Amino acid sequence: MAANPMTQFEVYRIGPEIKINQIDISFTNASLFMIISALSILLIFNLGSSKKNIIPTKIQLLAELSYSFISKMISDTAGNKGKPYFNLIFSLFMFVLFCNMFGMLPYSFTVTSHIIVTFFLAALIFIGVTVIGFIKHGFGYLKLFVPSGVPLVLLPLIVVIEIISYLSRPISLSVRLFANMMAGHTMMKVFGSFVISLGIVGGWLPLSFSVALTGLEILVAFLQAYVFAILTCIYLNDALNLHH
Numbered sequence: 001m002a003a004n005p006m007t008q009f010e011v012y013r014i015g016p017e018i019k020i021n022q023i024d025i026s027f028t029n030a031s032l033f034m035i036i037s038a039l040s041i042l043l044i045f046n047l048g049s050s051k052k053n054i055i056p057t058k059i060q061l062l063a064e065l066s067y068s069f070i071s072k073m074i075s076d077t078a079g080n081k082g083k084p085y086f087n088l089i090f091s092l093f094m095f096v097l098f099c100n101m102f103g104m105l106p107y108s109f110t111v112t113s114h115i116i117v118t119f120f121l122a123a124l125i126f127i128g129v130t131v132i133g134f135i136k137h138g139f140g141y142l143k144l145f146v147p148s149g150v151p152l153v154l155l156p157l158i159v160v161i162e163i164i165s166y167l168s169r170p171i172s173l174s175v176r177l178f179a180n181m182m183a184g185h186t187m188m189k190v191f192g193s194f195v196i197s198l199g200i201v202g203g204w205l206p207l208s209f210s211v212a213l214t215g216l217e218i219l220v221a222f223l224q225a226y227v228f229a230i231l232t233c234i235y236l237n238d239a240l241n242l243h244h
Contacts, residue, residue, distance in 0.1 A: 005189035009113050009182065029109045030117070037098040037111070041091075066094070070229070077233035081240040088128075089236075092121070093229035100181060100221035104214070112224075113181040115174060122174035125232050133239035144238060173231055177224050184217045 013026045048063025056064060070090045074082045082089075096112060103110025111117050133141040145162040146155070191213060194206035 005186045008185060008189055030111055030114065033102055033109045033111050034099065037095060037102055041094045041098055073230055074233055077230060078237040078240060082233060082236055085236060089229055089232060092232060093225055096228050097222060097225035100225055103181065103185065104218060104221060110181055110185055112177055113185060115178045118174035118178040119170065122170040125173065125235065126170040129235045129239045136240060137242055141242065144242060169235060173228065177228055180220055180224050184220055188213055188217060
């Protein structure tokens with residue numbers, strides 16, 4: 001019998017149970033891989049920036065390319081006003097990317113395949129961007145919901161649509177990442193089960209699909225981190241420059 005492809009998403013406790021006021025804050029496999037991702041980022045970029053060689057090492061080159069990539073992303077989407085928020089966007093992109101990539105390793109855990117993780121990140125972005133918007137523009141930030149050039153008759157309807165669209169940002173941002181990671185890993189598990197159950201003779205076709213799907217998932221892991229970061233930049237641009 002083929003293994004259930006959804007078991008790979010189960011969160012289980014590592015170590016003793018810890019509760020505070022009936023709230024379970026025990027250390028889990030999800031916690032472990034979030035810590036591994038964060039420590040890996042710190043290690044790589046500390047090594048990459050510790051020695052600034054004229055001919056860069058591979059780690060230094062990776063660090064420099066990552067810096068340039070995110071810097072250009074912010075410049076293209078949020079302009080110079082977005083540069084003070086480089087650390088936020090860079091950390092967000094790298095965290096999501098490393099969580100996605102670690103999820104590709106055998107016997108690992110994909111943190112971003114859980115909606116609670118992606119929604120928490122998206123909610124923090126939504127709240128932060130909204131606060132920045134009101135700090136920069138005061139109640140003038142509400143002009144974001146009133147597009148210029150709209151006929152007066154249609155204005156009430158457009159304002160309602162704009163408000164709903166704005167409030168749905170954390171939902172769409174979190175569901176996009178969660179759904180893509182869960183769907184991809186489920187398909188990989190299914191095809192992997194076919195390879196095992198069909199054996200050497202009949203398993204070559206699902207094995208070919210598994211190899212191709214693995215390559216596709218690595219690309220998706222990067223693209224989803226990129227989409228998550230660039231949408232954050234776009235939302236930040238709305239808060240800073242108030243295009244309406």
